[in-house]
Amino acid sequence: MRIITALLLAAALAQGQNVPRNRMVVVISLDGFPADALADPALPIPTLRSLMRTGASARMSTVNPTVTWPNHTSMVTGVKADEHGLLVNGTIVATNAWPPVKVEPMIDKTRMVHARTVYDAAHDAGLTTAQVNWVAINNAPSITWAFSEWAPAESPVREEMIRKGVIAASDVKDFTKFNILWRDQIWTKAAVYLIREHRPNLLLVHFLTLDSMHHQYGPKTLAATGAIAFVDGCVGQILAAIRETGMQDRATIMVVSDHGFKAYTKEIHASVALEAAGLSGKTYVLNEGGAAIVYIDKEHRAEDVAKVAKVLEGVEGIDRVAGRDGFAALGLPLPENDPQMGDLYLTARPGYSFAGARGGPVTSERPQAGGSHGYAASDSNMDAIFIAGGYGISSGANAGQVANIDVAPTIARLLGVELPSAKGKVLPILALQ
Numbered sequence: 491m492r493i494i495t496a497l498l499l500a501a502a503l504a505q506g507q508n509v510p511r512n513r514m515v516v517v518i519s520l521d522g523f524p525a526d527a528l529a530d531p532a533l534p535i536p537t538l539r540s541l542m543r544t545g546a547s548a549r550m551s552t553v554n555p556t557v558t559w560p561n562h563t564s565m566v567t568g569v570k571a572d573e574h575g576l577l578v579n580g581t582i583v584a585t586n587a588w589p590p591v592k593v594e595p596m597i598d599k600t601r602m603v604h605a606r607t608v609y610d611a612a613h614d615a616g617l618t619t620a621q622v623n624w625v626a627i628n629n630a631p632s633i634t635w636a637f638s639e640w641a642p643a644e645s646p647v648r649e650e651m652i653r654k655g656v657i658a659a660s661d662v663k664d665f666t667k668f669n670i671l672w673r674d675q676i677w678t679k680a681a682v683y684l685i686r687e688h689r690p691n692l693l694l695v696h697f698l699t700l701d702s703m704h705h706q707y708g709p710k711t712l713a714a715t716g717a718i719a720f721v722d723g724c725v726g727q728i729l730a731a732i733r734e735t736g737m738q739d740r741a742t743i744m745v746v747s748d749h750g751f752k753a754y755t756k757e758i759h760a761s762v763a764l765e766a767a768g769l770s771g772k773t774y775v776l777n778e779g780g781a782a783i784v785y786i787d788k789e790h791r792a793e794d795v796a797k798v799a800k801v802l803e804g805v806e807g808i809d810r811v812a813g814r815d816g817f818a819a820l821g822l823p824l825p826e827n828d829p830q831m832g833d834l835y836l837t838a839r840p841g842y843s844f845a846g847a848r849g850g851p852v853t854s855e856r857p858q859a860g861g862s863h864g865y866a867a868s869d870s871n872m873d874a875i876f877i878a879g880g881y882g883i884s885s886g887a888n889a890g891q892v893a894n895i896d897v898a899p900t901i902a903r904l905l906g907v908e909l910p911s912a913k914g915k916v917l918p919i920l921a922l923q
Contacts, residue, residue, distance in 0.1 A: 509615045509906045513881065514741040516685070516693045517565075517901065518728060519624075520721045521558060522701030522863065524709060524750035525549040525873035527718065534719040537726040538745060538877055545743075545879025546919035548889035552749050554820045555781050556863050556872040559625045561748035561894060562696070567605040568898035568912025570821035575604035575828060576626055578778055582830035589774045590785055591830075599630040604828075608898045609633060609692055611907040617691035622680045623673075624694040635688055637680035639696075641665040647680065656683050670702045671720065678724045682731040689735060691905060695728065697721050704861040708753040714861075732880075742881045742904050746897060747874040749863040752780065757854050758807040758838060759847035760784070766852075767801045769794065776832065777844040780865030784834035795833055802834070806853045807842030810866070811835075821867070837866045884921045892917055 527533060528547075552561050553570045560576040567574045575581075580595035581602050603626050609619045613632035620635040621627055628638065637647045641662045651657045656679060665673065674697045681695045703717035725745060732741045760775045760782060772790045776783045784802070786794055795813070802811045812835040814824055825831045838844055842853070843862035865872055876892055882904050895914030902909040903916045 509617060511617065511691065512740055513905060514685075514689060514691055514693070514732070514737050515744070515901055515904050516728065516732065516741060517695065517744045517746065517897075518725055519562060519565075519694075519696045520700055520725075520745065520747050520875070521696060521698050522704045522749065522751055523718070523721075523747035523875050524871065525875050526750065526871065527709070528875060534715065535722040537722045537729065541743065541745065541877050541879040544885055545877065545883045546887035546889055547878075548876045548892040548917075550746065550874040550876040551891060551893050552867045552872050552874055553894065554822060554867045555778055556749040556865060556867050557778055557781075558701070558748050561874070562625045563603055565746060565748070565894050565897040566607045566609060566694070567603070568608075568895045568909060568914040569605050570895065570913070572818070572821050572823040572828070573605050573913075575602065575830070577783070577822070577830050578776070579625070582776070584829070588771070590787070591774065591776065593776075596628060599627045602626050602628070606909065606911045607632070608901045608905075608907070608909055609694065611902055611909045612692045612905050615905075615907045617905060617907070618688065619692045620684045620688065620690035621694040622684070623677045623696040623698070625696065627694075634690060635684055637677065637684070641676070647684070651680065651683055670699050674699045674721070674724060678727050681728050685728065685731040685737070686735055689737065692901070697724055704751045706860065708859045708861040709751040710753070738880065740881050742883060743879050744897070744901070745875065745877040746894070749874055750872045751861045751863055752840060752865060752869075752871045753859050754838075754841050754843040754862050755856050755859050756807055756842045757845040757847070757856055758805060758842050759845060759850065759852055759854070760802060760805060760808070760836065762847055762850060763801055763805050763852045764798065767797070769798060769801070773798055775844070775846075777846050778864040779843050779862035780838045782836040782844040783832040784836065785832040786834075791833060799834060802836060807839050808836055809839040810837045812837075878919060882920050882922045884919050887919045889917055889919050
């Protein structure tokens with residue numbers, strides 16, 4: 491009955507909308523691009539600088555957890571994690587064993603995302619949709635054309651590109667084993683191909699090289715700067731494809747990121763502290779860089795939650811131990827509303843990141859500095875970028891500070907579709923005719 495009601499509602503919304511079918515919105519996510527990086531005048535980003543001069547830009551706040559999949563999902567739903575259901579890079583499922591939970595990234599979008607997306611709204615309004623390496627979108631029925639992160643052999647777009655000589659079969663065989671620069675190049679080719687051959691009304695594209703370099707070498711390093719230059723070039727190829735197809739006067743381009751980055755030199759092994767306190771087998775820590783979720787065995791929860799919190803509050807590097815009374819302020823669900831959520835939520839101090847370990851010290855020095863995210867969304871280092879240009883965008887507009895839940899309703903307005911479930915607002919950068 492719920493499915494039938496949803497279909498009837500979607501049909502009613504589509505009938506009531508005057509949808510412009512000759513428009514295109516292209517959203518390009520540069521994973522892990524910190525807002526702070528744009529302050530460097532020597533940053534080698536000619537494509538992004540040009541888009542900023544002729545379009546609009548803003549510093550963009552993120553949602554907790556400041557991790558890739560939760561924040562990408564906020565950008566397409568317009569709601570925070572307590573509503574859309576993404577707390578990590580996948581769905582957290584119970585194992586009925588030890589450890590008590592695991593992360594499943596391959597669950598279908600219809601089960602993973604608990605809120606309506608802007609691509610659902612576009613599809614239901616009769617528009618075409620496409621995605622390249624987007625997240626939390628596996629087997630989404632509202633995506634017309636998909637080139638997924640894994641580039642599986644059964645992908646129609648992949649096979650179409652091979653058949654037309656855009657890529658070779660060897661380019662995507664065992665695709666996940668290739669280095670991230672190669673995969674970003676293939677994803678760029680897929681985005682360009684979709685624009686040239688299919689001209690979707692909404693295209694979502696996600697690049698990963700910068701995030702990988704930031705994790706390994708840290709932000710503000712030469713490796714990170716090189717990765718920024720590389721992804722700027724990928725964006726340039728997509729913009730060139732839009733011009734070549736004659737869509738430049740009808741296409742809107744948004745370049746966004748999902749979170750910022752912080753450098754760290756020390757790792758926190760919370761499980762080691764809990765084991766030393768005699769809580770091994772009763773608690774499990776799911777580490778997410780600058781944050782961690784703690785699960786307490788239900789048979790011991792009532793008696794152990796205060797003890798676990800006290801142990802963790804005394805651990806070097808832990809900034810905050812939030813219990814259920816603090817989840818709402820963080821935009822996180824209560825366990826009774828979403829069984830993925832644990833009993834405590836931890837955030838790290840600057841210079842520290844959570845990591846798994848058995849034995850050894852509770853905190854340890856890292857051999858070389860690295861980069862992490864997941865820290866509290868209130869930390870300005872977690873702020874992301876928002877740049878937009880093309881059709882419907884005011885030239886030279888600086889929107890100041892925006893929220894990533896504002897992205898979905900802004901896309902919806904550009905496409906002429908409704909997304910009433912979004913809690914964000916349409917950004918004041920639009921100059922629609």
